Amino acid sequence: MRVLSGIQSSGKLHLGNYLGAMKQHIELQHEHECFFFIANYHSLTTVQDAKLLRQLTVDVALDYLALGLDPKKACLFRQSDVPEVTELAWILSTVTGMGLLERATSYKDKVAKGVASSMGLFSYPLLMAADILIYRADCVPVGKDQVQHIEMTQDMAGHFNTTYGREVLKRPEARLNESQIVPGVDGQKMSKSYGNAINLFDPAKETKKRIMSIKTDSTPVADPKNPDTDNVFALYKLMATPDETSALRERYLKGGIGYGDAKTALARVVDRELGLARERRIQLANDRGIDDNRHRLRRSRYERGPRFGGYRWHRRNGESYSPAFNQLPRCTSGTTSVPCRTGWRSRRSTSAYMGLSISTR
Amino acid sequence: MTIPYDPRRLRENTGRMAVELLACGIDPQKSTLFIQSLVPEHLELAWILGCVCPYGELARMTQFKDKSKQIESLVSDESISSGLFTYPVLQAADILVYRAQYVPVGKDQEQHLELSRSLARRFNARFGELFPEPEVLSTETPKIASLADPNQKMSKSLGPKHYIGLFEDEASIRAKVSAAVTDTGGRESSELSPGVANLILILRACGLKEPADDMTRLYQAGTLRYRDLKQMVADALVALTKDLRQRRESVSVDSQKVNRMILGMSHDARRRAIETLSRVRAIVGLSERNEETDLG
Numbered sequence: 211m212r213v214l215s216g217i218q219s220s221g222k223l224h225l226g227n228y229l230g231a232m233k234q235h236i237e238l239q240h241e242h243e244c245f246f247f248i249a250n251y252h253s254l255t256t257v258q259d260a261k262l263l264r265q266l267t268v269d270v271a272l273d274y275l276a277l278g279l280d281p282k283k284a285c286l287f288r289q290s291d292v293p294e295v296t297e298l299a300w301i302l303s304t305v306t307g308m309g310l311l312e313r314a315t316s317y318k319d320k321v322a323k324g325v326a327s328s329m330g331l332f333s334y335p336l337l338m339a340a341d342i343l344i345y346r347a348d349c350v351p352v353g354k355d356q357v358q359h360i361e362m363t364q365d366m367a368g369h370f371n372t373t374y375g376r377e378v379l380k381r382p383e384a385r386l387n388e389s390q391i392v393p394g395v396d397g398q399k400m401s402k403s404y405g406n407a408i409n410l411f412d413p414a415k416e417t418k419k420r421i422m423s424i425k426t427d428s429t430p431v432a433d434p435k436n437p438d439t440d441n442v443f444a445l446y447k448l449m450a451t452p453d454e455t456s457a458l459r460e461r462y463l464k465g466g467i468g469y470g471d472a473k474t475a476l477a478r479v480v481d482r483e484l485g486l487a488r489e490r491r492i493q494l495a496n497d498r499g500i501d502d503n504r505h506r507l508r509r510s511r512y513e514r515g516p517r518f519g520g521y522r523w524h525r526r527n528g529e530s531y532s533p534a535f536n537q538l539p540r541c542t543s544g545t546t547s548v549p550c551r552t553g554w555r556s557r558r559s560t561s562a563y564m565g566l567s568i569s570t571r
Numbered sequence: 572m573t574i575p576y577d578p579r580r581l582r583e584n585t586g587r588m589a590v591e592l593l594a595c596g597i598d599p600q601k602s603t604l605f606i607q608s609l610v611p612e613h614l615e616l617a618w619i620l621g622c623v624c625p626y627g628e629l630a631r632m633t634q635f636k637d638k639s640k641q642i643e644s645l646v647s648d649e650s651i652s653s654g655l656f657t658y659p660v661l662q663a664a665d666i667l668v669y670r671a672q673y674v675p676v677g678k679d680q681e682q683h684l685e686l687s688r689s690l691a692r693r694f695n696a697r698f699g700e701l702f703p704e705p706e707v708l709s710t711e712t713p714k715i716a717s718l719a720d721p722n723q724k725m726s727k728s729l730g731p732k733h734y735i736g737l738f739e740d741e742a743s744i745r746a747k748v749s750a751a752v753t754d755t756g757g758r759e760s761s762e763l764s765p766g767v768a769n770l771i772l773i774l775r776a777c778g779l780k781e782p783a784d785d786m787t788r789l790y791q792a793g794t795l796r797y798r799d800l801k802q803m804v805a806d807a808l809v810a811l812t813k814d815l816r817q818r819r820e821s822v823s824v825d826s827q828k829v830n831r832m833i834l835g836m837s838h839d840a841r842r843r844a845i846e847t848l849s850r851v852r853a854i855v856g857l858s859e860r861n862e863e864t865d866l867g
Contacts, residue, residue: 250857254622258697263856290857293615293848300614303657304572307650329629329660330622333653337618374578557611564572565581566608 213242214347214382216249216289216338219266223273224407225480226392226400229448234387235351236279244284245345245549246274251289251296251337255330273410276491287549289341294553298340301560303333305369311335315358339363343379344556345549351385360384374563390448393441395424410484411491417484421477426469434465442472449479573654574642586826589833591737594819605837607665612844617657617664619855623693624660624686632659633682663687666705667694668844673708679724681707698854701847715773718751721765738816741809748805753797763790767797770804777807 215235223232238244248270250263257263267288279286289295311317314335321327342350342363350360360382367379393399394406401407408420424442429435437443437459447455458475461467560566572581585606597604607613629635635658639651666674666687676684684707691702715725717733725734735744752766763771767790775783782803789795822829852858 251618254619254855254857258622258855260698260854260856264859267856288857290615290852294611296614296618297611299618300654300661301572304652304654306653308653308656309650311653327626328622329624329626329657330618332626333621333657336653561608563578565578565585 211242211348212245212346213238213349213351213385214245214247214342214345215351216247216252216341217270217274218249218252219270219273221266221269221402222407223410224400224402225410225445226394226407228277228410229390229392231351231353231387232274232277236274236277236284238351239280239284242349245347246279246284246286247289247292247341247549248287249289249341252334255328255334256325272491272494275494276411276487278487285549292344292550292553294557295337295340295344297557298344298560299333299337301564302339302343302366302370303336305373306336306366310362310365314362316355335359335362336366339366342382343367345552346380346556347382348380349383349385351387353387354389357384357386370560376563378559378563391444392448393444395420395441397425397441408480411488414481414485414488417480418477421473421480422470424473424476431468432465435462435467435469437462440469440472442469442476446472446476446479449483454479573652573658574638586829590819590823590826590829593822593829593832594815595737596818599832599836603836603840604833605840606833609834609837610668610841610844612841612848613661613664613668615848616668616844616851617661619851619857620664620667620690620694621657621660623697624690628686628689629656629659632686634679635659659683659686660690663690667691667702668847669840670701670703670847671705672703674705675708675710677714701850701854715776716765716769718747718769721752721769735808735812737812738819739812741813744808744812745805748801748808751801751804753800763787767795767800770800773804774800774807777811779803779807 213235235244235246248267250267253263253266257266271286274286275281311332317327317332317334320331325331338359339362342360343366350363352360361384364381367381370379371377391399394401394404395408396404396406398404398406408417412420424445426440426442427435440462443458443462446458450458458472462472589604589606592604593599635656638655642651642655662683663686666684667690674684674687684705688704691704695702717723717725717729718735719732720729723729723733727734732747732750735747748770751770753770754764754767771783771786771790774786786795786800786803849858
């Protein structure tokens with residue numbers, strides 16, 4: 211099964227992002243063929259500062275690699291390195307009614323929140339559908355708020371296939387993230403905008419401080435405590451083993467454990483979960499750009515422009531088309547080629563059916 | 572593709588269009604004639620421009636309003652495609668990807684060109700000076716009117732008696748011209764009626780400037796016989812189309828060669844487009860910065 215997930219950076223990641231989505235997505239790599247892409251075309255709808263966009267792109271790659279994405283198992287690539295996706299988005303727009311896009315709730319929400327409405331924002335679902343369909347993904351892991359977009363993608367694939375009378379595009383299925391309630395330090399849902407987040411890649415000391423500041427009730431140390439209403443326990447059980455969880459539960463019910471002790475225990479499991487990732491992230495960040503020279507060679511081939519070769523032209527051109535990531539961590543170079551090839555194949559079959567290619571099949 | 576179409580016909584029409592344009596005199600030694608879909612960079616740029624294009628500016632496009640009304644009246648339950656809505660942005664990309672300075676367009680396209688200019692300005696202001704603002708290049712013969720209704724633009728969609736096909740046969744051209752509307756009365760005799768003015772304009776556009784002036788004088792003197800004018804116009808058009816028909820035949824003899832030529836020129840166009848896009852990607856932050864300097 212091919213799993214696809216697009217990642218858009220929104221700055222610093224926190225435990226809520228990790229436990230609610232990222233961890234689950236990364237784990238899929240052990241059982242399925244996974245494509246993860248950094249959605250920089252999408253980011254462009256809101257981030258219009260080149261330096262920031264480049265930084266966010268690199269950050270996403272570093273975050274995911276540090277958290278255990280294995281480039282030997284999964285493809286991690288930059289959306290803009292397979293520009294065919296914008297072509298498919300256009301093609302989909304010709305079989306997608308205005309009404310469908312106008313009904314997209316995330317567009318309405320964003321506009322209601324005061325984000326300036328641009329055409330990019332409006333046609334976002336088209337590009338998202340193209341992202342999924344071009345790689346013929348079977349399954350897309352998403353949160354609840356994205357389910358509508360997957361349904362729209364299914365509709366567009368259906369429309370395309372009916373219009374052209376062939377099963378060219380594969381309808382993807384949504385895989386809903388297991389919903390995890392991740393409380394922030396104040397007990398509300400953890401969110402960057404509430405300012406209650408525990409960040410993933412803050413230094414250990416700061417994380418510990420943050421954990422110590424979690425809000426608890428004022429039950430005295432000796433009294434029994436209710437684990438089901440306590441924020442510290444709620445976070446603990448998300449990262450501890452079942453044995454550890456039941457042990458702490460017993461201590462809560464029996465009494466005699468202070469919240470300070472519970473927090474220290476939580477800090478220990480957070481450290482265990484993230485310590486390695488933190489170190490890895492620093493290492494990867496230092497490792498960047500080592501093989502710049504090789505990439506420069508590849509880029510000069512790309513600049514010479516496409517070679518002309520009739521029908522296979524796109525593919526051959528595509529091969530030299532994708533510039534390597536020399537700013538991204540070294541281990542990601544090369545993983546783009548698989549999605550590239552898949553993208554070209556899709557392009558060839560769609561343009562043939564649509565009458566866009568010049569030679570008749 | 573933005574309005575309902577038949578894929579097989581699209582492919583055929585594309586091939587025919589290429590042959591006909593070459594027959595009309597586009598010289599591959601001087602110009603680049605290429606197929607839009609062979610340069611997919613247009614679409615990448617369209618996405619990027621879409622990110623700086625306010626929704627409101629697109630919603631104002633009158634052509635979208637007109638066309639969607641037209642489609643609704645033809646096929647009532649057919650929904651308007653979002654491609655039709657975003658079309659002007661792709662058009663802007665078509666122009667800007669080659670950093671074109673002039674675009675020969677008709678009056679009905681001026682609003683779209685204005686959008687291209689505004690997108691170029693917005694892009695330049697946000698990311699850095701890259702695109703020249705394209706300007707309208709007006710042609711000498713701005714508007715040929717319909718033969719059957721000289722108050723409208725000559726257009727295929729009005730019906731067969733309204734237009735002359737470039738490769739139409741002689742009999743049909745003569746019939747259409749002789750049926751052309753001339754004078755409907757009710758005006759000063761010295762002022763050209765729209766129908767007559769149109770016929771004289773066609774004459775002039777066919778290169779017959781002096782006869783056109785003569786006809787105007789005769790009209791003003793009140794001694795013009797419409798039959799003579801129509802005869803002359805028909806002769807001119809027959810001569811023009813005969814030439815075109817012959818050229819089309821000689822071009823289409825070797826369709827393989829035409830294909831090769833078009834693909835070759837598309838390749839040249841794409842090389843230019845790739846150059847622009849690699850600069851665009853760099854300055855908006857989709858790729859590494861040094862590509863910018865590498866390209867100079």
